Amino acid sequence: MNKAKFQRFWEKFGTLCILLLMFVAFAIATPIVKDGKQYFLTQNNMIQVLLQSIVYMLLAFGEFFAILLAGIDLSVGSVACFTGVVIAKMALAGVPAFFCVIVGLLGAILMGTINGLLINALDLHPFVVTLGTNTIYRGVSLVITGGNPVYNLPQWVKKMASYIGPIPIPVILAAILAVILVFFTTRTVAGRNLYALGGNKMSAWYSGIDTKKYTLLAHVLASLLAGVGGIVMLARVGAAEPTAGDGYETYAIASCIIGGTSFFGGKGRTVGVVLGGITIGTIFNGLNILGVSSFWQKIVMGALIIGSVALEKAVSNTAARS
Amino acid sequence: MEYLVDMKNITVKFPGVLALDDVSFQLKPGEVHVLLGENGAGKSTLVKVLSGINKPASGSVTVGDKHFERLTPEDSVNCRISIIYQELSVVNELSIAENMFLGKLPTKKIGFMPVVDYGYMREVASKYMGEIGLQKDPDTLVQNISISEKQQVEIAKALSTEARIIIMDEPTSSLSIQETENLFNIIRGLKKKGIGIIYISHKLKEIKEIGDRVTVLKDGKYVATKEVADLEVDDLIPLMVGRKVKNMFLNTEEDVSKNEVLFSVRNLTRKDGTCENISFDLHRGEILGFAGLIGAGRSECMEGIFGAKQISSGEITLKGQKLDIKNPYQALKKGIAMVTENRRETGFFANFPIWKEVAVSTSLKRSGLGGFSGIVHVDEERSAAETATKQLNTKCSSIDQMTVNLSGGNQQKVIISKWLAVDSDIFIFDEPTKGIDVGAKSEIYQIMRNMANAGKGVIMVSSEMPELLSTCDRVIVFREGRMSGEFENKNLTEEQIMYAAIHEN
Numbered sequence: 001m002n003k004a005k006f007q008r009f010w011e012k013f014g015t016l017c018i019l020l021l022m023f024v025a026f027a028i029a030t031p032i033v034k035d036g037k038q039y040f041l042t043q044n045n046m047i048q049v050l051l052q053s054i055v056y057m058l059l060a061f062g063e064f065f066a067i068l069l070a071g072i073d074l075s076v077g078s079v080a081c082f083t084g085v086v087i088a089k090m091a092l093a094g095v096p097a098f099f100c101v102i103v104g105l106l107g108a109i110l111m112g113t114i115n116g117l118l119i120n121a122l123d124l125h126p127f128v129v130t131l132g133t134n135t136i137y138r139g140v141s142l143v144i145t146g147g148n149p150v151y152n153l154p155q156w157v158k159k160m161a162s163y164i165g166p167i168p169i170p171v172i173l174a175a176i177l178a179v180i181l182v183f184f185t186t187r188t189v190a191g192r193n194l195y196a197l198g199g200n201k202m203s204a205w206y207s208g209i210d211t212k213k214y215t216l217l218a219h220v221l222a223s224l225l226a227g228v229g230g231i232v233m234l235a236r237v238g239a240a241e242p243t244a245g246d247g248y249e250t251y252a253i254a255s256c257i258i259g260g261t262s263f264f265g266g267k268g269r270t271v272g273v274v275l276g277g278i279t280i281g282t283i284f285n286g287l288n289i290l291g292v293s294s295f296w297q298k299i300v301m302g303a304l305i306i307g308s309v310a311l312e313k314a315v316s317n318t319a320a321r322s
Numbered sequence: 323m324e325y326l327v328d329m330k331n332i333t334v335k336f337p338g339v340l341a342l343d344d345v346s347f348q349l350k351p352g353e354v355h356v357l358l359g360e361n362g363a364g365k366s367t368l369v370k371v372l373s374g375i376n377k378p379a380s381g382s383v384t385v386g387d388k389h390f391e392r393l394t395p396e397d398s399v400n401c402r403i404s405i406i407y408q409e410l411s412v413v414n415e416l417s418i419a420e421n422m423f424l425g426k427l428p429t430k431k432i433g434f435m436p437v438v439d440y441g442y443m444r445e446v447a448s449k450y451m452g453e454i455g456l457q458k459d460p461d462t463l464v465q466n467i468s469i470s471e472k473q474q475v476e477i478a479k480a481l482s483t484e485a486r487i488i489i490m491d492e493p494t495s496s497l498s499i500q501e502t503e504n505l506f507n508i509i510r511g512l513k514k515k516g517i518g519i520i521y522i523s524h525k526l527k528e529i530k531e532i533g534d535r536v537t538v539l540k541d542g543k544y545v546a547t548k549e550v551a552d553l554e555v556d557d558l559i560p561l562m563v564g565r566k567v568k569n570m571f572l573n574t575e576e577d578v579s580k581n582e583v584l585f586s587v588r589n590l591t592r593k594d595g596t597c598e599n600i601s602f603d604l605h606r607g608e609i610l611g612f613a614g615l616i617g618a619g620r621s622e623c624m625e626g627i628f629g630a631k632q633i634s635s636g637e638i639t640l641k642g643q644k645l646d647i648k649n650p651y652q653a654l655k656k657g658i659a660m661v662t663e664n665r666r667e668t669g670f671f672a673n674f675p676i677w678k679e680v681a682v683s684t685s686l687k688r689s690g691l692g693g694f695s696g697i698v699h700v701d702e703e704r705s706a707a708e709t710a711t712k713q714l715n716t717k718c719s720s721i722d723q724m725t726v727n728l729s730g731g732n733q734q735k736v737i738i739s740k741w742l743a744v745d746s747d748i749f750i751f752d753e754p755t756k757g758i759d760v761g762a763k764s765e766i767y768q769i770m771r772n773m774a775n776a777g778k779g780v781i782m783v784s785s786e787m788p789e790l791l792s793t794c795d796r797v798i799v800f801r802e803g804r805m806s807g808e809f810e811n812k813n814l815t816e817e818q819i820m821y822a823a824i825h826e827n
Contacts, residue, residue, distance in 0.1 A: 189689040189696040196682055199673035206630055206668045207740070208654035208686045210693055217694070266673035 007316065014312045015259050015275040022279060022308075026286035039289050047166065053281025054170045055080075055236075058229030059248055060255035060273045061181060062222035067256050068198045069215060070265025071126035073222045075115060077248035078137035080230030081241075083108045085141045087231065088150035088157070088240035097156045101231065108227025109220055111137055116216035126219070134249070141242045151239035160235035170232045174274075177228065181270040194218060199266030226252075251280050254305045260312070279308065325384070326351050326487055326518040327372065332381035334367050334542075341367045342378070345544045347537055349487065349518040354509060356529050356550070357522045359539035360562055360785075360820075365522050368539070369489050372520075373405050374398040385487070404480035405489040410472050414465035419447035421464055422479040450478040454508045470501035477508060488512065489520040494528060495617070506532050524615055526555040526824055538562055556821070563787060563816035578795050579810070581605040584779040585748050587627060590636030596622035597803045600636070604748065604779040609770055611794030611811075612783040613819045619803035620783045621663055624750050628660040629653045640747060651693050654683055659741035661734070663752040663783075669737045670725045677707035677721040679736050684743045710739035714769060731762025738769060749773055750781045755789060767793045787816045799823050 010017075027041040039045065059076045066073035087104040091097070111133070118129045161170055185191040197204040197214050205211050229248075234240050259276030261268030283304050287297045327349040334342040342364045349355050357365045370376040371383065374395035383390045385401040393401070412421050420427070423443050430439040447460040456474040464472060473493060480488050494502045509519060509532055521533065529536055529550060536553075538545040538561040545561050585604040591597065597619035604610050612620040625631040627638060629647040638645045640656060647653045653660070662668040670679055681703040689696035707721045716735040718728055725736050734754065741749060751770065755763040770793060774780045784790050790797055791814060799807035799822035807822030 187697050187700075189685045189698055190694045192678070192682070192685065192698055193693065195673065196671050196678075199671035200667075202668045203671050206628075206650055206660065206662050207682045208649075208651040208693065209682075210649060210651050213692065213694070266671065 010312075010316050011260075014315065015272050015279070018258070018308050018312055019275050019279050019282065022282050022286070022304075026282070026289070030286075030289050033290050040286060043166075045285065045289070047168065047171070049278065049281050049285045050171050051168050051236075051281075052285050053278045054168075054174045055229050055233050055245075056248070056251045056255050056280045057174055057274060057277025058177070058232060059226050059245075059252035060259070060277045061177065061270070062225035062229070063249070063252035063256050064261055064268060064270070064273050065194065065218040065221045065225075066126060066130075067253070067261050067263065068194055068265060068268055069126075069218050070198055070263070071119070071215075071218075072130065072253070073115065073126060073219065073226075074130040074249045075111065075134040075137055076222065076226035076229070076252050077245035078134045078141065079108050079111045079223045079226040080233055080245040080248065081243070082111065082137050082141045083227035083230035084234035084240040084244060085144055085150060085242060087234060088153055089144060091153050091157055092150060094154075097154075104231065105224060105227050108223045108230070112220040112223025113216065115223065116219035119219065120212045120215055138242075138246070145240070145242040147242055149239050149241045153238060153240075157235055158238045160231065170235070173228070173232070177225070178270060178274050185270055190214075190217065195266050197266075255280050258305065258308050258312075280305075324351070325349060326386065327520075328384040329368070329371070330382050330384075332368065332371055332378045332383070334364075334371065334376050335379045339542075341376075341542050342371075343542045344381075345539065345542070347544075347547075349520060350534075351486075351516045351518055352513045353534040354513065354519045354521050354532050356533040356536040357520060357539065358524075358529070358536055358558060358562060359545075360787075363539040363562070364542040365539055366491065367542070369405065369491065369520065369522065372398060372403055372487070372489065399483075401487070402483060402485050403487045403489065404483060404485040406473065406476045406480065406491065406493060408492045408495055410469070410476060412464045412472050412475055415463065417461045417463055418451070418458060418467070418475050419443045419460035421475055422447050422450070422460075422482055424479075446482060447478070450481045451475075453481060454478055454511065455504075468501075470497050470504065473497075473505070474508065477512075481512075485517065487518050487520070489522075491522045492524065493521070494523065494525065502528075524824055526558060529558070530555050556825075559817050559820050559824075563820045578605050578608040578774075581607050584608075584641060586639045588637040588639075590623060590626055590638070591634050592622055592626045593632040593634045594622075595803065597626065597800070600805055602798055602805070602808070604781065606777055606779060607774050608796065609774050609780040609782055609794045611790040611797040612781065612800060613787060613790050613797050614785075614800035614806075614823050616785060618800040618823065620800045621752050622803075623800070624660060624752055624781065624783060627653075628658060628750060630660070651686065654687055654744065654746075657745075657747040658750070659683075659744055659746035659748065660750040661737055661741060661752065661754055663756060665730065665733050665737060670733060672724070672726045675722045675724055676711065676716075676718055676728075676736050677704050679725045680707040680710055680721075680739045680743055683740050687744050706743055707739070710743060711735075714739055714742075715765060729762075731758040731766075734758060734762070734766065738766070742773075746778070748779045748781070750783070752783045753785065754782065755784070755786070763789070787819055790819070791816065801825075 027038065030040040031038055059080060062076050063073055083104045086107045087100045090100040090103060115130055115133055119126050161168060164172060193209050193214055196207065197209055197211055201211055230245065233244055255276035256268065256273055258279050259272030261272065283301055287300055292300060325348045329347040332342055332345045345364065345368060347368060357368065359365050367376055371378055372393065374393040374397055377392045383393055388401060390397060413424065428439040428442045429436040444460045451458065451460065454474055454477055456471060456478060458467060458471065464475065493505060497505060512519060523529065533550045535547060536550055536558065537547045538558060540562060582605065583603045584606045588601045590600040600623050614620050626633040629649045629652055638647060645656050647656065681698065685698050686693050704721060711718060711721060714735040716732050718732060725733055728736065754766050767789065770780050770782065782794060791811060794811050797809050797811055797814060797819060798805055799819055801823055809818060
């Protein structure tokens, strides 16, 4: 395979290679560390890996649009939590499931709108705005709940995370969303324009793209998708914790970056984000099976995030040089 | 006669360009020597040889009794040459005194520890500020003083280094009449001290007022040096312009001014005041040129028409229909296209291959909901891009090549393709041949003429008079944000344009 071909191959399949490498590593390590039997590479565990990945993936779907514009959204974890809290509170009050979900997602959209409007109106970097709103949104959840978890929810809440056949509903949901997003990013005018805006804001403006409205759109999408992630979080736990999703922006950002989304804007693919999310889920799952303590998991997690992005970059750099 | 600076036969080459060709220049003590020429004539290049930034390929520089093949920035400082750039290089966050001692803060010792000697600094700063009449506390932060005072800080700084040669690059470009007069008084004071001043300016009126001698450069070549006393400023205009133009006149035989008025602008004023009260008509099939010096407000006017920047008043009519354009999206929808001056900043997308680049505005124009709805038709877009690259003879490996990796001329063709694909009525080209090789230039002129022949209206903003004369049917001249002349391109000369572009009425 020549240089140019390999570069193209790596650009497309680099993230997948890293993920497979991780699978192999865990598949070999678990029997050695445990009693000789395979715990990682089983059908059951693979579904667990997916299920664990879904929340990170959904938050990362949202994060993707913020990063695509060379920005960032630090509030995705708090928005996810808020959505869960709103739905839980309404469910507890006996509101029908459908309305709970709609109102919860409208709440997420509202938060994204606030992010977008603040970024546009104050002309501040999204980092600054979402750093602030992240705390504000978290505070709103704490105020609504009085700091206590919302539990004793009706049956339908947990049912949202149940299985259809062998496949969990959240996995199906994420798959459908992924397909929609692939279509949106590659086949719609709005999706294309977001890439254009991320690539060069001034050129986008002079090409006729309404840069402010598109910035708003990106942040609404970011929060809406984070809200969907919040629903999955709520359904899996069966209760809404006002501290849920705290720090998840890290995993959302990591999923995007591992998936090849460029921090400089204008570059990245939905499929990459899917794989990035699964990579994060795989690391957590593998470390759990290996019996690594949750404290150490944090340390290893951070190192693996840096390591996997560095490896991906190193391979493509080497390919470019050779 | 002893010269302060004696530059002999200086030649400076940049990749692909001969920026200075065998230019000689002398500066006497106590004189103001004006460097005059169009944009790109080589004035800044010459000055940068003295500051050690540009390394001449041949020639020599003698400063006082020191002889150099090429100066380094250090030599320049040692020869006590100071430059005051148009973009002042003061640090806003520091005080006047700190700015004057930037990089060489005086220290004193407290015990073992060296600390900045603020007392000494203030004292010295006050002394030099006093010499040029700058009445400020040396501790004032520079951000709190006016532009002309900042300039005076730079002059005081030059004096504090005992400069013998001070170079001023368009020093009056952002000064009021009062401030300019004040600057001239300071310059007269400097002359008395025997300091030689190289003064770069476009403003002919100033030359008479402050200059002793004037040297004219054109296209990197030396034209003439004159004593200001025995000359009328208007005599200088023919020296600055009037190069031989190859006959490649593209203006049509037919009289397009008799065609219907396609597009008209009335009393357009931009909110930031960069252009005021602009009115013109554009006829079907016409190429209308906009001439003027850089910063005269031509691009600013076009950005206002295109909706990229806000206007405070003005009426725009296309095909008899009044338009209210608030942003480029509306301009696009109404049929106005604009190819901007800075390709890299406002032209293309570094993350897009050619075919997506070409498709951006087309898909936007077709889309509804203010540019948010609709799907992209990849096959159609790719074949449109194929056709456009062939039609404009764009050199690329394929339409999948990234635009950023093309040469300047081909990037420009991709951007033109983008707007051609939209099918607009009015095409605005802002410096369309900037940084483009000669071959691609003439192709672009031809593209513009083809558009006009197809019944479009074409506007061409250019700082290169030969291309305006060879391409346009009519030329409007801007000076300092206003229209200062309008000419049919029949026997029109560069002198006439230049006169309107720089002459105070």
